[in-house]
Amino acid sequence: MNNACMAITVPYLAEASDWVDGLGSTDRPRFIxxxxxxxxxxxxxxDSLILVNxxxxxxxxxxxxxxxxxxxxxxxxxxxxxxxxxPIVGTATGEVVFVETSGLWDQQVRSFGMHFYHxxxxxxxxxxxxxxxxxxxxxxxxxxxxxxxxxxRGREERFEDGMESDFSNELESLVRTYGPNSKQILAxxxxxxxxxxxxWGEAMRCLGRLDDSGSYGARLWVLEKGLSSDxxxxxxxxxxxxxxxxDLNAIPYLERAxxxxxFGSLRSDMQDVxxxxxxx
Amino acid sequence: MPRLLLKVxxxxxxxxxxxxxxxxxxxxxxxxxxxxxxxxxxxxWYVEDDESNLKRIVTALAASCDFVSVFDYLTFDDAIxxxxxxxIRKTDGDTPDSVANRSWHRDLTELSGRRVLNLATAIFHxxxxxxxxxxxxxxxxxxxxxxxxxDSELSPKLKSKLSAAPGLAAKxxxxxxxx
Numbered sequence: 276m277n278n279a280c281m282a283i284t285v286p287y288l289a290e291a292s293d294w295v296d297g298l299g300s301t302d303r304p305r306f307i308x309x310x311x312x313x314x315x316x317x318x319x320x321x322d323s324l325i326l327v328n329x330x331x332x333x334x335x336x337x338x339x340x341x342x343x344x345x346x347x348x349x350x351x352x353x354x355x356x357x358x359x360x361x362p363i364v365g366t367a368t369g370e371v372v373f374v375e376t377s378g379l380w381d382q383q384v385r386s387f388g389m390h391f392y393h394x395x396x397x398x399x400x401x402x403x404x405x406x407x408x409x410x411x412x413x414x415x416x417x418x419x420x421x422x423x424x425x426x427x428r429g430r431e432e433r434f435e436d437g438m439e440s441d442f443s444n445e446l447e448s449l450v451r452t453y454g455p456n457s458k459q460i461l462a463x464x465x466x467x468x469x470x471x472x473x474x475w476g477e478a479m480r481c482l483g484r485l486d487d488s489g490s491y492g493a494r495l496w497v498l499e500k501g502l503s504s505d506x507x508x509x510x511x512x513x514x515x516x517x518x519x520x521x522d523l524n525a526i527p528y529l530e531r532a533x534x535x536x537x538f539g540s541l542r543s544d545m546q547d548v549x550x551x552x553x554x555x
Numbered sequence: 556m557p558r559l560l561l562k563v564x565x566x567x568x569x570x571x572x573x574x575x576x577x578x579x580x581x582x583x584x585x586x587x588x589x590x591x592x593x594x595x596x597x598x599x600w601y602v603e604d605d606e607s608n609l610k611r612i613v614t615a616l617a618a619s620c621d622f623v624s625v626f627d628y629l630t631f632d633d634a635i636x637x638x639x640x641x642x643i644r645k646t647d648g649d650t651p652d653s654v655a656n657r658s659w660h661r662d663l664t665e666l667s668g669r670r671v672l673n674l675a676t677a678i679f680h681x682x683x684x685x686x687x688x689x690x691x692x693x694x695x696x697x698x699x700x701x702x703x704x705x706d707s708e709l710s711p712k713l714k715s716k717l718s719a720a721p722g723l724a725a726k727x728x729x730x731x732x733x734x
Contacts, residue, residue, distance in 0.1 A: 433588065436564065436627060437620025439712075473585070476566070484622065511566040515625050518689055538571045544686060551690065
């Protein structure tokens, strides 16, 4: 087995059985050679092996027959049928073999240190999208460029509450595509002062009302972060986004924001959102 | 005194967030961009003295949207319009509420750049800003549909949002097995 360290952030749609305490642990991640006779797509995380296919049972048998180990970690299977691909990005510094199946993989990575980007099938029933961060997060420059371009184009638009815009549609599409990976990208863009506060205000509203369980945690985090922005446009948008999400976890962040807000009217609006949450 | 209502973004018109570089009496340029002027005209809504039609106007405008959202607006004394020598005409609105459309819609017409600046400056200093929260808008829309106030079709997207759980976006489902 290959014990090379690597950094990978991989979004996938998980089943209830998938959750493992210790995913993203500090154990050294390992890659194993995937030699499943039936060609099931798979990816490997520290302490667990996730199989995404409809032949999970046979794949598990093959693994055991080959004497392969997942370092004592459990194996989880998704018995659902495969559906549309979702992006998976990362940098591999080990030998990874993906066996093509049903045309789901468009390349096989066999070399060390190769940056790869390829589609990965997802289960039919999206429940919780998990991002497994093993050592350091992998920065998807293409994804970040797409987000950044959307924000730059947004400057040309006029926004109105209750109305979709090209920017909001594009942002929604990007967040759905990149799921939890959106968090890191949006966090970096939030720190970028060259990005319009007006566009960010619209983004915050959009993030709050988006109906997408896969990116929920990422969006909540970005909205909570937005409450402490230097821009009142962003703070206002963040408060409105949190009002849309109606999540009690935002209460401490709103309490802090209310205490520190210097604009009286905005403080009052934040207090209203806080009241909405605390009245639930 | 009767007032006129404009749908705006509250934070843009908020006097407490005036940039420090603004000279006395001046207004943020963003206010001008926030006015939805089309063909040199600005759509406004007439609010009765006792504000008895205010809720219905806001609801009608919200019903014209793509999704349920917070509703920010400002109201100002309609004397501002006449004092500035602006032209105001009673025209039909374009919301799903035909009563509101017929009764309370106005157009401020023949707007020049200078007139818009003068209007925006007067409004900035003399208007009342309000925000109706998203949850309240959702209630009002449901009420209006039940009362039959909305006599033309809402957008399919808005309809589907109204039938979803009130005031909530997607919730994360924690599917972790309990130990």
